[in-house]
Amino acid sequence: MTRTTPARPVSVEAVSPELAAHRGRTTRLHPRPGRPGMRDSHVGGPMLWPVGEPWPVCEEPHRPEAEGYAPDDIRSGRAAGAWPASRPWPGGGTPGEGGPVPFTGLAQFFRRDVPGLAAGPGGADLVQLFRCPLRHGSDLERRYVLRWRRAAETEAAEGFLAAPPQLPLLRWEDELPEPCVLHPEQVVTYPWAEEDALPAALIARIDAWEDAQSAQHGRMAPSYQCDLSIPPGWRVGGFPSWASTGPLTVDCASCATPMRLLLTAAGEEMDADSHSWVPLEDRDPSLRGKDAIRFDRTLATPTRLRFGRDRDLHVFTCPADPGHPPQWLLA
Known part of the structure; x- marks a missing residue:
């Protein structure tokens, strides 16, 4: 069975056309017990x-x-x-x-x-x-x-x-992974909006947009970090999320080349702030919003693994020489 990420609640590049220059792709793996x-x-x-x-x-x-x-x-x-x-x-x-x-x-x-x-x-x-x-x-x-x-x-x-x-x-x-099949799906993604992950002026515009959304919609307001930039869960490529640490510089210890994100391993495929990313196939089509999500453990924590204190494990490799030692970061 495929997994299909819903359309974003707001067009990211309508929030700021400059984000088009920072557009990337990640492959959501959508692990499910099998x-x-x-x-x-x-x-x-x-x-x-x-x-x-x-x-x-x-x-x-x-x-x-x-x-x-x-x-x-x-x-x-x-x-x-x-x-x-x-x-x-x-x-x-x-x-x-x-x-x-x-x-x-x-x-x-x-x-x-x-x-x-x-x-x-x-x-x-x-x-x-x-x-x-x-x-x-x-x-x-x-x-x-x-x-x-x-x-x-x-x-x-x-x-x-x-x-x-x-x-x-x-x-x-949670040291024992639950056997899970994958349902890979490529989606568009954008960098974390903090410190130097994006230009400071662009981050300021994103912050101002979020403030305006909160004033208009309250708790139901969409968020760049939670709804528009980086999906939760296991994924390959794309941009790292930095919720716990803030953006970090990751350079190869062997040649000092900036490293690329190979994959992200996560304990949770969704949480209270990321419900908009839940695939259509895991929703009740007769309902809307959070009410439509079929909450169960096989959806929220299918692999039964944890990384740190419920952080994401980012695995980085060297693009100049993939044989150089990888780096592991909890964020």
């Missing part, structure tokens, strides 16, 4: 991983943990609509101190499925995203891995890993 295969683009499904190839592991020290949730208990709890019971950590806690911890596969994307997905090093057209399921240091930092592949070469392997290694317990329920 049964993706290893040859599909997905969030939370099985990775296309040749058998015999070492699975990525995190060898850094991890914070000690006293309890966690078994993956099978998490799945059973989700199916029953209940919270899983926690269990004591095997061996009295301190996982990871005695050996490496396997990364969790979060998502994979083929360029053949996802319009706008940038090519990787050497023309790689399959990218796989992993996260360490445990936390690091006093700041509870996370570790991510990006793996690029050539799809045709990988699909020609003699065999594939049926079940990746995993910890017996996960510290949080």
Whole structure:
């Protein structure tokens, strides 16, 4: 089933014609719970991983943990609509101190499925995203891995890993992604309107327009940031949202080239401020506005993942050399 973003409540370039020069495109991925295969683009499904190839592991020290949730208990709890019971950590806690911890596969994307997905090093057209399921240091930092592949070469392997290694317990329920199929859709997008993400004079005009809209429509007034610029949820390419941090400069650590946004991973596909982006297929056509949205967990938080304190994870790569190390930012 396709997903179709509704027309914006206001024409962005009618608000300010100068925004036409800053127009871009992003691919909304619209993950929804399903049964993706290893040859599909997905969030939370099985990775296309040749058998015999070492699975990525995190060898850094991890914070000690006293309890966690078994993956099978998490799945059973989700199916029953209940919270899983926690269990004591095997061996009295301190996982990871005695050996490496396997990364969790979060998502994979083929360029053949996802319009706008940038090519990787050497023309790689399959990218796989992993996260360490445990936390690091006093700041509870996370570790991510990006793996690029050539799809045709990988699909020609003699065999594939049926079940990746995993910890017996996960510290949080939201460390286990729900398998989701994707419904890619390209939409027009515009930069975040704050600090130097757009010219100061243009931001001032956008602010003045928003003030006028609020005076006329009150709480129902459209907002540039929430309704007209950047859609919520998982997406590829386009512009980063900076709701928590404000715009940041992201340069390649290897060559100082300004990096480009490869993808955004998000815990939520919608919230109270972004309802105008909810696809038409997830609405009741007999109703209007927020009343039309079919609110349920499979729509709001389909992947069951969280990033930071409900932030977006932005993954940046170097356009001069995609083989240079990526950068990860929570915003």
